[in-house]
Amino acid sequence: MLTLNKLLPMALTGLLLCFCSSASFAQETQIKGFANIDYGVRMDTSSTSSNSFHLGQYDMFITSQVTDRISFLGESVFEHNGSSFGIDVERVILRYKMTDYFNISAGKYHTPLGYWNNAYHHGEVIQPTIGRPYCLKFEDEGGPLPIHETGVMIDGSNITKLNFGYNVLVSNGIGSTPISDNNTKKSISANLYCEPIDNFRIFVSGLTDAVTAGTVTLQGAAIGKNTNYSILNFGMMYINGAKPFEAGGEFYSITTKQKDFPSSTSNANAAYFYLGYKIKKIVPYFRYDMITYDKDHNYFAKNNLSAMTFGMRYKMTAMSCVKLEYQMLNTDLNKDESSIKMQFAVGF
Amino acid sequence: MKKINLSLLALVLGLAVLFTAAMPVTPLAASGEITIIVNKDNPIGNMDSGQVKLYWLRKVKKRWPEINKNIKPADRKFKCSERELFYGKVLNMSADEVETYFVTKQYQNAEMPQTKFVGDNEIIDFVASEPGAIGFVNASSISASAKEKVKVVLTIQ
Incomplete structure (x- = not known):
């Protein structure tokens, strides 16, 4: 019987043959970038406040049409980690286009979960709000989801009149690095969506992974037992359409089951809801975030969270905007906190 | 302290407004007649403006189904009446919206x-040499020799 471990080398060999069989072609390579500078004022329950300028991610983005069928995407981010500047390679994708309905690629991706994670990456100017929803925060910002994964993906789009599309990714999984896997089992994630009306997307996605005992979780704690980790996601989004309103939301259910104790199953639920209304170049918007964890969660450090964000986005040009936000955040650990943030973001 | 914070916010907002004021404003006026052209070897027949929009923006297809080649939209580099007419009547989008649309797609996938090209002749040459190209030019630029190189699929007034 063919196992995943046998199929993967075959798939990679096929991909290599596809690349080699392509005809010679004048390459088109473009280098672009994104940057943002924020200013924020934060107040907590003890009435202490702080204010600071914040240099955002300096994002270098390269795409190349290597041949008619082969494309390359690379995204590297320069950012300050609190003590010094560092470089993170966020995405490297080599893609072979077969038809609209079937393509194969390999590299480091944003995991095909939901809408926001693949519509908005690191460039803030494209993103509707300042920063990502709390459930989709990057791994190094304490987010609960595996946002980046390295592996092989197949995808297709524009299928039937309902514009169905799909992505299936086989990747190293949680606890691994982009160059090695910490166990023999691969993570599988998949996303199925349709766009029955222009710019209105309905989607369902999921991920399953086996996390080995001793793995340091995305929140920085080492887990004691082998754990089955799974995500179920669904939602919808209407944005950048002909209508002036923008609306959408996503729900994530994360289930962790520790193998040695079948009864030890824990759940975490996370969601966001976004609403905006375009008035010429200005979009007032609202976002609600929540994350809840089971009591005595076997995987995550329990820190329930809810946040309400009221903001305004002013698009100066196609690739520059200013956003202003007021946010009320409540967490188990830090209680009530409110903040005012302003962001100036550009793409170039 | 709060006064300083508010002053800083006002300063940054003021800078943003000044920056915006310095940006060129795109007027809406558009006139003339344009033709939509594809490569001579593309078997597609006449198209309506709705189809042109979907193909030019690669909304429904990313590759031409009959020839299985990437769709390559050709555009004008600078503001001109041909571009204004195409954006306004075919795409129903502003120049900023078109720019944002393509950058977002590039960033995602x-x-x-x-x-982008400076003039009609460059677009005609590009469409003639690229099997998957689709572009728009002033109808008066389609001379007899140009007709031998590209196929006209739609004319818009």
């Missing part, structure tokens, strides 16, 4: 944005 590595889809190359539209190729």
